[in-house]
Amino acid sequence: MRERDIITQRLGISRRDFMKFCSATAVAMGLDASFAPQIAQAITAARRPPVIWLHGQECTGCTETLLRPSHPTLDHLILDLISLDYHETLCAGGGHQAEQVMHQSIKENEGKFILVIEGAVPVKDGGVYCQVGGKPFVDTVREIGPKAAAVIAIGSCASWGGIQAAAPNPTGATGVPAILKEQTVVTIPGCPPNAQNFLSTVIYFLTFNKLPALDSKNRPLFAYGRLIHENCERRPHFDAGRFAGAFGDAGHRLGYCLFKLGCKGPVTHANCPIQLFCEVGSGAWPVGTGHPCFGCTEEGVGFNTPLFTQAKITIPTPAATPPPITTEQESQVTPLATTLTGAAVGVAVGAAMMAGKKATSEDEE
């Protein structure tokens, strides 16, 4: 059977649409579009790599975001690109039957499957706060993790604990990288993360058989290499000092910068402004809709800094206009200081004069 027919039959899309998707994926990963044939080959390879998808402390938002994109065949692609052997939300079976399938797949594909973990791992009190099949989730992660070819932590919860790890963190929620310290755990933080970033990471792994370049927090650099602030469509307003002061005020209506409303864009690494969400066109991301960025992809910002608290700018950039050649320096002497100093000098002079007078009159006597 020809490649075209295989794709048409298996994925239910035309070859043309499929190649378009592959080119778009290559570009999203920061690769040249000429990588599209290689990606297409990886995706259509006869043997689909098995994926085990585990859920911990989470809201299933990450799974939802993966099903949400409006690209007509994305769900087809996910189900056909990978062999999703175990996924609690999408499993047809349930109970011990499903568990058995998972263990069977792990046994058969040891060292070959991709492990995706969604949700935080509670470790307090032996991990009793999240159990699946009567077994603490932390034990499951420790058991399955080392057997996987690659581990991907999807979402902020799996990356560092997310909302569960926010103070006071009653369950001891921890990110997967902190549990599987021996391995490289790729993190795709976000609440929810962009499905495209996850897909691109998986496809990169399938195509090149290695993980993409990662930053210090194991986030793929192609997606998390730059600050939201750097690519934000409202950045010119920031540089020009035009800010929305309150929701619904004149500045907010005109689309001014949301920094003063608590936007965490200047401290958050993510590709939201360029990747956007749900494939519905421009403006489909939080700042585009007029809401400040929450910083969900940045550990220590999302779920840690209050939503409307202004971010502390740690990576400074200069203002739009350079200073003039000479700037008048403001006097550091305040009127109060002048008054006090003047009074003290006056007292001293007065006292000296009085003392001098007294001495003179004593001499005269």
Next chain:
Amino acid sequence: MSLSRRDVLKGAACTGLVLASGVNAQARDKTLPPAALGILYDATLCIGCQACMSGCKRANKLEPDPSGNESLWDNPTELSTKSLTVIKQYRQNETEDKAQTVKSGFIKRQCMHCVDPACVSACPVSAMQKDPATGIVTYNKKACIGCRYCQIACPYNVPTFEFDKPFPQIVKCQLCDHLLAKGDIAACCQVCPTGASLYGPVELLKEEAKRRLALPEGQVALFPANDIRTGRTVSHTTAEYQQHIYGEKELGGTQVLLLSSLPFAKLGLQDLPEESYAGVSENIQHTLYKGMILPMALLAGLLYFVKRNER
């Protein structure tokens, strides 16, 4: 002890001879090191994007330097302990400079890395050093006693002192010498998009500057960018240059060279003599104290008069 008039005159004559021979013996070997590194800043290529300032902050891990009431931007107005380089802008004053054809221009301020640095000469503890190979003027915080002589000595007003810190240091551009070891170049030149800040050996930069001054105005020409040795070029239309390389001869020369289409005085860079201030002051000092002969003669003279007036 008694000194005859004859002996005193003899001593005075000897001292005079020694001094006369010593005045011209103070030849100081202050020439550009052969492997000197520097920057050629061409204001005609600068677009005022201030990427150099951001790059400098990142490379040297400096804090933001806001000004005014808004603390959102890094907005230094002068060199400071938080800003090793500043881009300033000249804007034409309609009433004062009516004749001026160039209405606006940028200038990059930073340490000039003098061939004969006044700060090194003034430093009493050798905390300021000029690297014998690269010529970079470096600062050693362990040796520094915080006297701030360097700050006062610098003719370009570059070194700054951390008055706001309990254990303050002198802060100034050190040409990213911490990056040189890794094979990188100064961060400001690395990020400059137009080639306005060009890094490289000073000899090559001087040749390049002279080539630019000779280019006719309004012609599209290739300009090296980032590092002159890598061969990367950017094409620009040439501007009308002031026929002056600032830093070629100023105070014995500097390793940071400046080109502009505006008179340098308009950009806050004053006319300076060719002889370095360090050279002048060191000549006077070294002449006075050479071999301690003059102080000894003075002491001898004083002793003589004291002795004579004793009785």
